[in-house]
Amino acid sequence: xxxxxxxxxxxxxxxxxxxxxxxxxxxxxxxxxxxxxxxxxxxxxxxxxxxxxxxxxxxxxxxxxxxxxxxxxxxxxxxxxxxxxxxxxxxxxxxxxx
Numbered sequence: 001x002x003x004x005x006x007x008x009x010x011x012x013x014x015x016x017x018x019x020x021x022x023x024x025x026x027x028x029x030x031x032x033x034x035x036x037x038x039x040x041x042x043x044x045x046x047x048x049x050x051x052x053x054x055x056x057x058x059x060x061x062x063x064x065x066x067x068x069x070x071x072x073x074x075x076x077x078x079x080x081x082x083x084x085x086x087x088x089x090x091x092x093x094x095x096x097x098x
Contacts, residue, residue: 003061003070003071005059005060006033006034006056006059006060006061007023007031007032007033007034008031008032008034008041008054008061008070009024009029009030009031009032010029010030010032010041010043011028011029012027012028012029012030013028014043014044015043015044015045015046016041016042016043016044017040017041017042017044018030018032018039018040018041018042019038019039019040020032020033020034020035020039020040020041020056021033021035021039034056034059034060034061035056036056037055037056037057039055039056040053040054040055040056040064041053041054041061042054052064053065054070
């Protein structure tokens with residue numbers, strides 16, 4: 001997963017719900033841009049329901065639980081594989097999408 005300013009890029013292999021403007025969509029990834037306070041990225045874990053909720057507030061993506069900048073969150077702690085980098089086409093560590 002990659003977060004730069006208003007944009008967040010995540011692998012399609014994740015089970016997610018989101019609201020925002022899709023900037024780019026490839027075979028492996030989606031880049032979403034936060035537009036307003038209604039923009040969000042909800043990452044699901046099949047074993048625990050919602051694993052992480054990111055909200056777009058004050059022109060940045062934040063962790064809904066702590067209001068800390070999402071770029072500082074250790075996504076590997078969710079047990080969803082290494083989300084700190086974009087998927088390189090090998091989704092063997094990631095759960096299947098929906």
